[in-house]
Each structure stands twice: as C-alpha cells, then as structure tokens.
Amino acid sequence: MSLTRVHNLSVSLDGFATGEPQSLEAPFGHAGERLHEWMFATCFWGEGGATGVDDAIARRHEEGIGAEIMGANKFGPPGWHDDPDWKGWWGPNPPFHTPTFVLTHRPHDPIEMEGGTTFHFLDATPAEALEKARAAAGGKDVRIGGGATVVRDFVAAGLVDHLHLVQVPIVLGRGVRLWDGLAALEVDYTIEAVSTPSGVTHLTFDRRPTA
Template identity: 80%
Template structure:
C-alpha cells in the first residue's frame, strides 16, 4: 500500500506551524515567512541556493507522490469559501501536479488547473480522504500537505507513515500548534534528528512496523 507522508512542515521551538491572525495579506499571521527562510535559501527553492543538508531534505517533498491532501486553511485565507473565484494561492499552475484533495465542510466542484493539478473539495474524515487520495495516486504515495490542524488530525487518527518536521529556532508564542493532543506520539515511530548549519533541526518520524 502507498504511504502517507509529510515533508517540509516547519514549526517553531514552541511547536507552532503558523502564527495568527491569518489573512490574505498574512497567510502565516505574525510568523510571516520566518518559519520558511531555511527553505528559501536552498537550491530546491531557487537556482542560487545552497546544496547542503537543508536542500537534501527539502527535495524529498517532490519525490514519489501521486496525490496530495490539504486542509481548508492551506488552500486559502479565512473566508475563501465565500469567494467563488478563489483558486488557491499558487496562480494558474500550482506546484502539486497531481490530484489534490482539499478538506472543507463546504465542498465545491473540482477545479482543473494547469500542469496536472486538479483540486477536489471533500467533506470527509481523514481516513476516508486518504482512501480517496490513494485511489487517485495510482500506487504512489500520498502527501499530507498541511496545515497544522489537518496534520494533527491525521496523526491522531494513526494515518501518517512518515513525517519530516523542521524545527526553526524562533519562538512564536501563539498560533496553531502541531503537538496538542498528541501525547506519546513518539512511541509509535523511530525518530531521528539532524542539525543543519542554518540553525534548523530536521526531525523525521518513521512508523515502526506492527508487532507480530
């Protein structure tokens, strides 16, 4: 069976994956782009970037995926459901290039974009959404794309096979935390940490095989 994987999810030292308040002008609230500066400095992001450990981790975001699932707050700012013309943050050619499933309590018809991305809008549980995405992925893996609330829901449901978090050395103090309600999560995973010269720490969680 294909894997459900999370890659390049940046969090602060106190566990927040976004700040507040989120808006069209400030997608990550008071955090701005500070959580993602490590990635902007890599060759993965731009031709003049670095090729070190940060780049090696960042590049894994694009390998082996046949579908993505994202939460409503990743697809657009608060209230985007009321704008029938909203087509996401990414312009006419989004970077996903696969079927992409947006979890929302207010579904709308599918939205076909350039470059192979089609947004499908689902009101579904994490388990049902993952089953739908796996069918569309054609045997490849499914990327669990965020935001933090959706990632937390998938982790709580035991659906994540591999997770790559990037701990950034900033303290946000408020926003949306990944870890709330996930006490003991590490017991089901092998956890590795790699420190980078940029100051971030790459944390990988790989699900342990079931006993027996």
C-alpha cells in the same frame, strides 16, 4: 500499499506551525515567513539557492507522490469559499501536479489547473480522505500537505507513516500548535534528528512496523 507522508513542515521551538491571524495579506499570521526562511535559501526553492543538507532533505518532498491532501486554511484565507474566482495561492500552475484534495465542510466543484493539478473538495474524515487520495494516486504515496491542524488529525488517527518536521529556532507564542493531543507520539515512531548550519533541526518520524 502506498505510504502517507508529511514533508518540510516547519514548527517553532514552542510547537507552532503558523502564527495568527491568517489573512490574504498574511498567510502565516504574525509568523510571517520566519518559519520558512531555511527553505527559501535552498536550491530546492529556487535557482541560485544553496545546496547541502537542507536542500537534500527538502527535495524528498517531491519523490514518489501521487496525490496530496490539505486543509481549507492552506488552500486559502478566511472567506475564500465566498470568492468564486479563488483558485488557491499558487497561480495558474500550482506546484502539486497531482490530484489534490482539500478538506472543507463547504461543497465546491473541482478546479482543474495547469500542470496536472486538480483540486477536489471533500467533507470527509481523515480515513475517508486518505482512501480517496490513495485511489487517485496510482500506487504512489500520498502527501499530507498541512496545515498543522490537518497534519495533527492524520497523525492522531494513526494514518501517517513518515513525518518530517523542521524545528526552527524561533518562539511564536501563539498560533496553531502541532503537538496538542499527540502525547507519547514517540512510542509509535523511530525518530532521527539532523541539525544543519542554517540553525534548523530536521526531525523525521518513521512508523514502527507492527508485529
């Protein structure tokens, strides 16, 4: 069976994966881009970036993915449902290149984009959404793309096989926390930590095999 994976999810020292409030002008609220500066500096993000450990780990985001699931707040800012022209943050050729399932309580027709991305909109539980994404993934893995609330819900439901977090040495104080309700997460996962010269620590959680 395909795996369910999370990659490159950056969190602050106090556990926030985004700031507040989110808006069209500030997709990550008061956090700005501080959580993602480590990634912007890599070759994975753009030509001329650095190679090295951050780059090598970031690139795992792309490997073997056949579908993505994301939350409504990753797809757009508050109010995007009421804008008939809104097609996501990423322009005509989004970086997903797979069927991409957006979790929302408001129905919306699918949006077909360039490069193989089609956005499908679901009002579904994590398990129901994962079933649809797996069917569309063609035997490949499913990536849970965020934001933090969606990742937290999938982890809490026991549906995530591989979780890659990047702990960034900043304190945000407020926003959306990843860890709430996930007490004793370490019981179900083996954990590896790798610190890099950029100052971040890559934490990978791999689900322990069941007996």
